[in-house]
Amino acid sequence: MTDSQFPVFRTVAEMHAWRCQQTGSVGFVPTMGALHEGHRFLIERSVAENDHTVLSIFVNPTQFNDPADLEKYPRTEEADLEIAQLAGVSAAFIPTGETMYPDNYLYEVQEKAVSKFLCGPFRQGHFAGVLTVVLKLFHIITPTRAYFGEKDFQQLKLIEGMVRAFFLPVEIVPCPTVREFDGLAMSSRNRRLTFEQREQAAWIPKVLRASSDPRTARAELERMGYKVDYVEDIWNRRFAAVYAGDVRLIDNVEI
């Protein structure tokens, strides 16, 4: 427990004990912390649609293919709990790596189709790490509904697929991407951008929307100085992953 007005659990046993006492629906917002407006939107939606809302904060090591990226991932627990408090969270689950991986990651969830394109080839093991940790969190929290942003659209599709494949009794609620005033998709990584990188990044969604096809969009992003992993059209959306310095940004827009 911490000073916050809602309980903060760090072990599976504590989380379970609380969950067993709840009646009514439980909404769940899984995060890696460094909460921003996009997370607040997910939490508020869950609070509006459920009797209770659980927030998890866990910087999941198994989904980072680059150790430097894991190292630099922002960790802001105190500020996160304040945002959670204001947004109306009922309980938070903040486990350690040992708590989440008592098996030392001997077991993982592998998907064989959707994880093979877009971010898949560029982030080996990333989606296995995401699916594995989300499955564990679903088992620990047993939510009625779980809320995921469409900014991570490929992740959302994979989680929806996992829920169908394993008959998981949870409703996945997709939520639209929340954007900054200038159109940049909100992301915990944005706070690692320099002032200039941040200003220029607002062009990413604009270029994706304005270009006639992915090749033109890619060429324009490269002309602006981005290292581009991919620009691809699928699911009636245009997806891109680019590097601003060493910060990897992803976005997708409807086309």
Ligand code: PAF
């Ligand atoms: O989208 C995220 O923040 C993470 O991938 C998630 C779903 C919390 C799993 O670690």
